[in-house]
Amino acid sequence: MGTKHTEAAGKIEAYTHPAAGWGALKYVALNLWRERVSAGKYGTLFAQNQPDGFDCPGCAWPDREHSSTFEFCENGVKAVAAEATSKRVTNDLFSRYSVTELLAQSDYELEQHGRLTAPMRYDAAIDHYVPVSWDDAFALVARELKALDHPDQAAFYTSGRASNEAAFLYQLFARAYGTNNFPDCSNMCHEATSRGLPLSVGVGKGTVVLEDFEHADVIMIFGQNPATNHPRMLGELRDCARRGATIVSINPLRERGLERFASPQDPVEMLTLTSTPIASLFLQPRVGGDFALIKALAKRVLELDEAAVAANAPRVLDVAFIAEHTSGFDAFTADLQAESWDLLLAESGVPRATIEQLAQVYVKGERVIATWGMGITQHKNSVATIQMLANLMLMRGNIGRLGAGLCPVRGHSNVQGNRTVGIEEQPTPAFLDRLEQVFGFEPPRHHGLDVVATIAAMAAQKVKVFVGLGGNFAVATPDTEVTYAALRSCALTVNITTKLNRSHLVHGREALILPTLGRTEIDERQGVPQGVTVEDSMSMVHVSYGINQPASPDLLSEVAIVAHMAEATLGGGPGVGRDSLAWATYRDDYSRIRDDIALVFDDFHDYNARIAVPGGFHLPVAPRDLTWRTASGKATFIAHAVAHDTPISRARRRHGEQLMVMMTTRSHDQYNTTIYALDDRYRGVFGMRRVIFINQADLDMLGMKAGDWVDVRSVWAEGDEGNERETVRRADGFMLVAYDIPRGCLGAYYPETNALVPLASVADGAGTPTSKSIPVLLSPGVMPAGGGR
Numbered sequence: 082m083g084t085k086h087t088e089a090a091g092k093i094e095a096y097t098h099p100a101a102g103w104g105a106l107k108y109v110a111l112n113l114w115r116e117r118v119s120a121g122k123y124g125t126l127f128a129q130n131q132p133d134g135f136d137c138p139g140c141a142w143p144d145r146e147h148s149s150t151f152e153f154c155e156n157g158v159k160a161v162a163a164e165a166t167s168k169r170v171t172n173d174l175f176s177r178y179s180v181t182e183l184l185a186q187s188d189y190e191l192e193q194h195g196r197l198t199a200p201m202r203y204d205a206a207i208d209h210y211v212p213v214s215w216d217d218a219f220a221l222v223a224r225e226l227k228a229l230d231h232p233d234q235a236a237f238y239t240s241g242r243a244s245n246e247a248a249f250l251y252q253l254f255a256r257a258y259g260t261n262n263f264p265d266c267s268n269m270c271h272e273a274t275s276r277g278l279p280l281s282v283g284v285g286k287g288t289v290v291l292e293d294f295e296h297a298d299v300i301m302i303f304g305q306n307p308a309t310n311h312p313r314m315l316g317e318l319r320d321c322a323r324r325g326a327t328i329v330s331i332n333p334l335r336e337r338g339l340e341r342f343a344s345p346q347d348p349v350e351m352l353t354l355t356s357t358p359i360a361s362l363f364l365q366p367r368v369g370g371d372f373a374l375i376k377a378l379a380k381r382v383l384e385l386d387e388a389a390v391a392a393n394a395p396r397v398l399d400v401a402f403i404a405e406h407t408s409g410f411d412a413f414t415a416d417l418q419a420e421s422w423d424l425l426l427a428e429s430g431v432p433r434a435t436i437e438q439l440a441q442v443y444v445k446g447e448r449v450i451a452t453w454g455m456g457i458t459q460h461k462n463s464v465a466t467i468q469m470l471a472n473l474m475l476m477r478g479n480i481g482r483l484g485a486g487l488c489p490v491r492g493h494s495n496v497q498g499n500r501t502v503g504i505e506e507q508p509t510p511a512f513l514d515r516l517e518q519v520f521g522f523e524p525p526r527h528h529g530l531d532v533v534a535t536i537a538a539m540a541a542q543k544v545k546v547f548v549g550l551g552g553n554f555a556v557a558t559p560d561t562e563v564t565y566a567a568l569r570s571c572a573l574t575v576n577i578t579t580k581l582n583r584s585h586l587v588h589g590r591e592a593l594i595l596p597t598l599g600r601t602e603i604d605e606r607q608g609v610p611q612g613v614t615v616e617d618s619m620s621m622v623h624v625s626y627g628i629n630q631p632a633s634p635d636l637l638s639e640v641a642i643v644a645h646m647a648e649a650t651l652g653g654g655p656g657v658g659r660d661s662l663a664w665a666t667y668r669d670d671y672s673r674i675r676d677d678i679a680l681v682f683d684d685f686h687d688y689n690a691r692i693a694v695p696g697g698f699h700l701p702v703a704p705r706d707l708t709w710r711t712a713s714g715k716a717t718f719i720a721h722a723v724a725h726d727t728p729i730s731r732a733r734r735r736h737g738e739q740l741m742v743m744m745t746t747r748s749h750d751q752y753n754t755t756i757y758a759l760d761d762r763y764r765g766v767f768g769m770r771r772v773i774f775i776n777q778a779d780l781d782m783l784g785m786k787a788g789d790w791v792d793v794r795s796v797w798a799e800g801d802e803g804n805e806r807e808t809v810r811r812a813d814g815f816m817l818v819a820y821d822i823p824r825g826c827l828g829a830y831y832p833e834t835n836a837l838v839p840l841a842s843v844a845d846g847a848g849t850p851t852s853k854s855i856p857v858l859l860s861p862g863v864m865p866a867g868g869g870r
């Protein structure tokens with residue numbers, strides 16, 4: 082261990098308890114105390130995810146319909162406590178500290194200041210934020226937007242917490258103004274899912290609903306850490322495990338939270354200190370090895386089918402389903418047969434016997450669900466990987482059958498709904514036609530910019546106004562130095578936000594902080610409480626009403642802020658060709674927004690009536706009815722070759738075995754860029770975040786040891802091999818932690834490592850930053866000030 086280790090801010094200590102259980106309860110208590118949630122607001126927790134309560138801002142996992150019991154979830158408690166905190170940011174903070182001084186504070190410290198209470202404008206003459214009236218703030222937005230040469234010089238970012246109503250109005254405003262520039266947190270998240278699945282099954286969403294989990298006999302979890310990020314999913318998995326379903330985790334890390342689970346909902350488990358084992362099979366592919374692994378599974382399924390045919394045994398493939406519902410099968414199998422086992426094994430990093438074992442589990446399953454998260458979506462080959470997973474599931478008819486299907490697990494609580502109602506930089510002509518019909522203005526037809534393209538456009542002075550509806554753009558995005566410079570080159574940056582974060586401090590020539598109500602708060606317009614709606618990860622739409630008093634009387638709702646910006650910029654209302662509704666009408670009665678959403682999207686017919694039913698309604702998911710909205714009208718097998726020549730393989734040729742592939746992931750005590758605390762308890766990291774997980778054999782190879790401090794350089798090359806120009810990005814001062822992770826792979830936390838992700842390194846066909854596969858080199862470093870917090 083050495084002295085260096087003991088000087089570190091925190092400690093490394095294996096976690097030996099089940100996930101959730103008493104550990105979670107202790108954390109809940111700590112969170113309420115830390116956030117100083119007043120006793121009157123504890124009731125808030127019980128109104129979460131209940132009919133007539135508010136939708137939990139924690140994650141997009143659905144609720145059991147009509148559930149009458151309190152669904153306990155540590156993640157939800159943290160999110161609610163963070164919003165219900167009694168701490169406030171007032172003018173006092175902004176007059177005491179200049180923006181430059183605030184920038185020196187950590188993300189954790191910025192978060193700790195509490196809720197924003199009044200609109201603020203940046204005053205360059207004194208480098209401070211100063212109070213501004215709402216009217217002046219909206220006038221400033223309008224003036225800067227109208228001063229642009231072209232509407233495409235503005236970009237409208239969305240983070241996935243915005244309601245359907247706010248998001249729909251936001252896209253209406255931006256399109257009426259004249260741009261499709263909608264960078265969206267989803268571009269960094271499940272974009273590969275949204276782009277990949279439509280070609281395979283005709284929709285870019287999951288094909289399962291919660292009920293399917295009651296019938297599944299095999300659940301394969303790819304690249305996901307539900308104990309931390311979707312704790313309510315763990316409860317579902319526990320029930321599956323108790324029924325005897327086989328649960329498999331495919332993850333370079335053997336996430337402890339998937340081993341055992343004590344349900345806080347279960348008094349017996351809590352009192353007897355027992356727990357339920359969850360996953361029974363753990364496969365640990367190399368980081369980025371999933372494509373080869375899934376292709377190997379498909380190849381094995383084909384071999385098993387051939388053996389069955391030879392032995393006159395029942396077929397392993399669902400031949401009837403394949404014949405009736407799919408296309409492309411012959412080309413797909415020809416490619417599989419030609420594929421080399423050696424290549425698949427080498428690329429996946431999983432032994433053949435283990436792949437055969439999982440293939441056995443898969444083909445024994447009558448009803449199989451495959452779930453996936455960021456471990457699958459944030460690589461160069463993510464779209465191909467997701468399509469290969471769809472192929473594997475189609476081989477046995479595991480889509481469109483009760484208890485089976487594809488289950489991408491989304492992050493932000495309404496990230497899926499935002500897309501559904503039009504936050505999309507690549508809108509379809511049919512959607513734009515509808516907008517034109519309903520509102521009478523001509524929406525822009527050319528595609529807009531996603532997150533990465535927006536940063537590049539800002540850097541090139543092509544985007545000059547940035548508006549963020551929630552989120553923390555400066556910190557969540559890749560290539561930190563480039564992104565900061567890009568934001569700073571803007572004429573105006575506007576953030577609609579609940580809490581202070583770094584994106585307010587890395588700003589344009591002019592800047593606004595527009596504080597808004599959270600989902601837990603009462604939103605009254607003209608004396609009438611307004612509800613907003615959200616769509617969960619399984620396409621269920623329901624209404625959410627806040628119950629807490631607003632953090633400040635000066636806050637406006639997101640809907641109101643968007644409507645005011647639109648009114649100040651465009652005047653009147655969006656409609657020109659019909660009895661035009663004014664922006665002010667939407668602002669004062671959200672049901673009018675829902676009426677218009679229903680006019681634009683058939684799936685939302687009778688929107689207001691259907692959300693009045695407790696639990697809400699399901700949007701249709703075509704594959705469930707064996708309807709395939711693809712070009713061929715059938716589900717489609719899509720063949721993909723293993724990519725040989727990748728930025729990583731090239732970097733390895735340049736740098737040899739010292740080249741490592743780093744994935745960046747979430748710790749237990751963070752919500753994306755919001756750092757609640759410094760522990761990652763299931764992975765055994767306490768009191769610090771600047772750590773790197775590494776295999777002991779790699780430590781030996783590098784002549785380093787656990788507890789050593791290192792600097793990290795990412796290496797990225799452009800140009801033809803042999804004539805490449807390599808650029809280097811760095812992040813310094815991380816402590817090495819020996820960990821059960823495959824050789825050649827590293828794990829670290831986001832966002833400390835975002836500076837290492839090159840802007841140009843994105844998923845093929847999705848534009849997602851490859852934040853789970855960064856080619857890096859380690860070199861000896863020193864402990865940073867703060868001991869690695």
Ligand SMILES: Nc1nc2c(c(=O)[nH]1)N[C@H]1C(S)=C(S)[C@@H](COP(=O)(O)OP(=O)(O)OC[C@H]3O[C@@H](n4cnc5c(=O)[nH]c(N)nc54)[C@H](O)[C@@H]3O)O[C@H]1N2
Nearest residue numbers: 304305306310368369454455456492493744747751752753
């Ligand atoms: N508490 C909490 N809850 C959250 C969030 C949060 O930050 N905190 N964020 C929300 C959001 S926006 C999202 S998108 C979700 C994210 O939830 P997850 O999808 O669980 O996201 P991550 O924690 O980034 O990474 C997930 C897993 O991917 C694994 N992994 C890394 N590389 C690979 C790989 O190459 N292959 C495979 N198979 N696995 C790999 C990691 O070991 C990790 O277990 O959670 C949501 N919920």
Ligand SMILES: Nc1nc2c(c(=O)[nH]1)N[C@H]1C(S)=C(S)[C@@H](COP(=O)(O)OP(=O)(O)OC[C@H]3O[C@@H](n4cnc5c(=O)[nH]c(N)nc54)[C@H](O)[C@@H]3O)O[C@H]1N2
Nearest residue numbers: 240266269270551552553557577580582745753754831852
């Ligand atoms: N290296 C690396 N980078 C990543 C990822 C990764 O795994 N690795 N994950 C990516 C993923 S999956 C995502 S989704 C993005 C997340 O990117 P973002 O969505 O931009 O980031 P968040 O940290 O979720 O945003 C938090 C901020 O949202 C604001 N906020 C919170 N609640 C509300 C609300 O109700 N209304 C409004 N208006 N504002 C609110 C608060 O100011 C808070 O500071 O990051 C991506 N970046």
Ligand SMILES: [Mo]
Nearest residue numbers: 270271492493
């Ligand atoms: Mo996400």
